[in-house]
Amino acid sequence: DVKVTQSSRYLVKRTGEKVFLECVQDMDHENMFWYRQDPGLGLRLIYFSYDVKMKEKGDIPEGYSVSREKKERFSLILESASTNQTSMYLCASSFLDTEAFFGQGTRLTVV
């Protein structure tokens, strides 16, 4: 079975902190994605990567950056966390043109 693992289920951080969300997949997928999910807004794409060291902005990249140094790992970075970044963050991976597999999500609260 495909496994996408996010490093934390729940995180609480202070405003202004630098936050790292880690995601690892074990299926050698080329594509990896970071989404945030908020009530009534569905899943919104923050960043995605289609290869090591490659990254593309999604629909809401402001306030975020990403890193993909190895194929299996895709990190989401909040440079200076703000309360409006309180959300559920979902990582996913896929081969090109196939379904994406999701991690269990990280619920981040910024206080």
Added chain:
Amino acid sequence: GESVGLHLPTLSVQEGDNSIINCAYSNSASDYFIWYKQESGKGPQFIIDIRSNMDKRQGQRVTVLLNKTVKHLSLQIAATQPGDSAVYFCAENSFLSGGYNKLIFGAGTRLAVHP
């Protein structure tokens, strides 16, 4: 608890009835579509997919219908069970100019199954 299901359109059905969840997609060039199920506290799980060269695909108790003319996708669940209660998302695969693709998700529909 999780608040993913709040503020979403809700479909309420009786256990044993058939459910139909609808989705409109935006890009006429999208050629691959997926339905996901998300239970409270979990990430979305793949249910079924369909490519644009098909208009119907069946799985176990689920059927996806694709109408490219009106850019509409539907998910039919036969003999709905309490375990089907979840939020359902459709997603379209959009190819971008750089040769890679991304998934665009709909807002989701909450399915509530009553005994």
